[in-house]
Amino acid sequence: MAKTRSSNALLQGAAIVLAVLLTTLVLLAAKAPPFAAYANIVLGAVGSWDVAANVLVSWVPLLLVTAGLLITFTAGLWNIGIEGQITLGAIFTTWMLRGLQASGLDPSLIISMSILAGMAGGALWALLAGALKTFGGVNEIFGGLGLNFVASALNLWLIFGPWKRPGVASMSGTVPFAPSLWLPTLTEQSRLSPSALVIALLAIVLVYLLLKGTYFGLRLKAVGKNPNSAYLLGVPTWQHMMISFALCGIFAGLAGAVQVTSVYHRLIPSISSGYGYLGLMVAMLAGFNAAVAAPVALFFAALNVGSIQLPIVLRQDSSLAGVLQGTLVLFVLLMQGVRERLAGKGLPQ
Amino acid sequence: MQIELRDIRKTFGSVRANAGISLLIPPASIQGILGENGAGKSTLMKILSGFILPDSGDIIMDGSRVVIHSPADAIRRGVGMLHQDPLDFPPLKILDDFILGRRGAVFPDRRKAAREFRQLAAQFDFDLDSEAYVDTLTVGERQQLEILRLLWFGAGVLILDEPTTGISQPQKEKLFATLRKLADQGMTIIFVSHKLEDVELLCSRVAVFRQGELVGSAEPPYETKSLVRMMFSRDLAFTGRTSVPPGGPILSLRGVSLEALRLQIRDVSFEARAGEVIGLAGMEGSGQSVLLSACAGLAQPVSGRVRLGENDVTGLSYHAFMKRGVAYLPAARLEQGLVAGLSLADHFILSEGVGGIFIDRGRAQDLASDRIRTYNIKGAPSHQVESLSGGNQQRMLLALLKESLSLILLEHPTRGLDIESTLYIWSKLRERCAQGAAIVFISADLDEVLQYSDRVLVFFSGRVSPPLPAEGLSVEKLGGLIGGKGWDVLASAAVAHG
């Protein structure tokens, strides 16, 4: 036991070293000084209170989608459609805000209702993927991918069509909402909303408890590990898959709602910002463990924010963070494969 | 081609699939390989056709020792095999499938291939359209296609593993005619089957396998009785049935017809009464599993009614059956019954289905320890189920059964278990019967069927016998029925009774 644990740590360490090594090679190939680049990322993420706050701003949606994805992963589902679910959440939130902004209702009520609408939107989109799988036999990966395209097309159509800015439609999105309809932020300039941060932290704790301590979580786990056996043990299998889709959609929709109400204050074309795919990587890297997912998500958020300065300072593309994140996940998964091979199971025939 | 096998050995884990097989197969003959499921027939054939390597032993072809590394290697040496489970055919045109795997040019000469295909097909009177798609073919036609392909590749040895399962009678006759013709032309044919009739009809010699060993051989004229004895004979240890007089009907099937992948079951009617044990006997894939699934609501009959007690439950789901006191224990314990990755305690929590939101871990722990003790499982509540041995996994499945059950359906309840576990499991099942449950079980072990059943349903290629009282059955008679012998007597007896 002790031996396997230490060898596990060794393999995980090797994965990180390899990922950094590969990213360094990419940097060298791009004729950039690797050390300066890394230093720049670190500074960009923790160099000042402002950038640190930005890391938290980025952490919120990532944490939310990761929380949702942990539920679908537990049910054995690859909810690739998460991007579309975030987008639908943002669309529904915008729709509710637009509808109520002139109603004279209390702003906090309007914001709450908009966020609820966003959650409903995400859930709806997720249930669509679930229904395609359950009743149409469409693998959730393909269904999700298709729905992602539909969601972003719908989003663009709204921005350039019915919801376009008076005068000229633009990639910069819809008309910003009045500041009274923004989720309150820490300071006036900051985009960090303490309430959003609290919601995200609550979400991950909730999911942790749900998966760890409830009957529902255990049944979900059984469905994910072996739907046949779970069914024979009396677990209503497809119903659990649908519920897990819906729950994940709610969290994704919440992420979309947060982006609209506290970060952009309007609907923009790339409202999901790739947080869905990033969340998939976080969940995998965290070994589908909620407790590990929170710090990993924070690390990924820091990489994202930290690399924003790269184009300005080093004339390097900020996608460097993506390279590092991607290779990290690949190597960690690779090391898991190696470990299983060493343990003598999962050998390819 | 002459093939000689010398002391071939192959083990899978603790299973000795081939325990030193030596066999000489002369050219231009049809060699039958007979044996019940799990006897090791397919394993030997896979070794001969390069799908698996033996642990030890020699293969000698026309006097020279060869090592066959891969199926492609086997084909090169002229050995072609038709598999028991036709490998999944891609949705290709017949001609493309025919050409597939042929060595040589990157761009096959389709016209030449089509011509040769037609000539070959005509030679054996196969009615195959080279432009049709493979997935529209019946099992029998796929087989014909596969034979043509192997011949075209130049096979001199043709291995057929259970080729008569799932094909129609005319197709079977055509197959046999083809094989005889090929043998006359000098080809060596190895015909693997568990069907006595087929082997007796076709083969010029028969080798009988039992539990990984070659236990005997025979040449025509065959004596069915001695073949059956070779296939099944074991030291019999009857402990006598202690059956309680059966009560009211728990499960009743009326005119149930079922359709499965390669099988149709027509018009089955029987009743399982409280306290009764009904055994389903037959070679694997003869229809028992489908029927048992239908008794559980896991397969839906195409016609007929299923009743539980007074209620008609035809068409309801397994979960609806469960609510009415039915439990189904599958043969594949880790694939269908237990969830690998979850602990023993988790399983008890799942199957108890207690209400509330949060799991009461303390109570779950107590429940698990309690059941583990009662069912004598070697494992702790926190252990993962996959760490249990086979016998303990089976005990685990039993331990997961609810307190009050009216019908227990089991697939191979003691397969692969040691004597002690087997006896223990049956003692537990007997307790359930004494409490008024009915049991229906499938077993490939004839002794087990005869020893524990009150009545037996015999299956052969989708045919189902009426319930036969186990007392009037012997291993020979049951073995004959399973191999397709003695059904005419059965039918006339049924007519006489009716």
Ligand SMILES: Nc1ncnc2c1ncn2[C@@H]1O[C@H](COP(=O)(O)OP(=O)(O)O)[C@@H](O)[C@H]1O
């Ligand atoms: N790939 C395998 N892994 C583990 N066990 C196997 C494998 N193939 C066959 N066996 C076991 O070896 C024994 C003989 O199987 P097989 O040769 O298929 O028998 P037959 O064809 O006579 O029914 C059986 O107990 C079977 O479970």
Ligand SMILES: [Mg+2]
């Ligand atoms: Mg076989």
